[in-house]
Amino acid sequence: MAYRFRVTGLPVLHTLGRLCFYVRTTVLGRNVLARGRVSARLAGAAMAALVGSGLGAFALTPASAGASAPVTAAVTTTVVTKAAAASCATGKYQKQVEGYLKQLGGYGTVTVDGKQSPADCAAITKFQKRFGIQPAQGLAGPTTFDVAKRLAATKTSACKAKKKGITFCVDLTNQTTWVMKNGAVYVKPTITRTGYKGYRTPAGTFTINKRTKKEWSDPYEVWLPYWQRFIGGRGFHQTTTYIHDKWRGSHGCVNLLQQDAQKYWSIGKIGMTVKVFGRRPGT
Template sequence: MRWLLASIAALSLAVPASPDAPAPAGPACRAGTAPYQRELERELRLTVDGRQSAADCAAIRRLQQRLGIRPADGSANLRTYRLVVADKIRRNPAERRACPARPYRITCVDLNRQVLWAQSGRGLVFGPVPVRSGRDGLETRRGWQRIYQKNRYHYSTIYHVPMPYAQFFNGGQALHGTRSDLFSSGSGGCVNLALGDARRLYDLLQKGDRLYLWGTKPGTGG
């Protein structure tokens, strides 16, 4: 009998905790105020004061976790803000109104918000994804454009850099992939995408496809 009672006690100690038990608290969120503090406070409907608080940091970190942003540290940086904007455009058709709706596929490049997507009518067929357009003095050309050349392995003889998945739409300006940071500086006029996004867009679009580009990249003259 003593042996049986001891066995029952051992088994009770081995029972896992209830799934309803609270999870251990994670590390404290310690990111300070960052350049896009007000913008993210506004997006998250927090008190808009431009100053990071513990509650702000936790809310931004939860948002980063939901969007798969790494590191999810609660920092209100440009990368987080751009990905939040892309997510908002994806979820809300009203955010896509600046791009004309046509019965055929259009690649929409919003230079104001530095975001690209493709749509047919008002239905999304690609993106939205963050991009990097031309820096001051080398701005990306606006208006209606058309893809006239595609080159999966293009190399720029002007800037001496690879331009993978290049899709040219105006002179030397193209949609193409880059390993550079999309959230700093600007391109030489091209519309840069993350490599995976550039590859998927390359596989989707065809020569002759239409693009519509509008707006002004922040910090440039036109």
């Protein structure tokens, strides 16, 4: 069972690592006004928990933005309840997700019939866990559908990687990334989140020019784990927020899940090639 939440007029002020906000939201026809002042990390965790558990959804400016100007946003989002996820019920995007997982392979036996089965549920859960989708309980919801669709649409040949050596590839259009070695796929495509509107991640061919296992970002006062810079102040690093919050974005960096950031760190070296192409939707 899904509920629809309408959230309007949400001014946000993010400063010095704290998040201050007033939220006026209409939930099932009733107005609720809430005020909070918490750390950015706690706020991000709380929001992810709310969305993941089906208790609500609302939009804020990206936590990494460091913006001092208020931002107003209006969003209508469909979320799933804990009960629906826990029951491993047939999801809204069941057949589409089954099809994408069958195409991608590696997640177990999937029957593309639009009906949930124990095998389908196990495969979807495995996929969700791999890509940090919460809750990872086998329900084919909108986030699972979106991630599977983007990965299935990714064409590794579009990177036009070097025939020799390592090439890190970033597909801005599909918000995916992978690694090529000697012209062949070395690390399969995974999901990423790049610069949002006004801070678009630039397309082009670059080289890794700095590596720090834990870099401190002065402008935004946040640690960037597994930092590998490739142009200006932009580079690969582990995300500090829930990567599937599509209303978030970076200031041009390529955000990665922890396991992917660690993998990229283990491969990367100064001078290695990074190819960025396409354009993130909405930027």
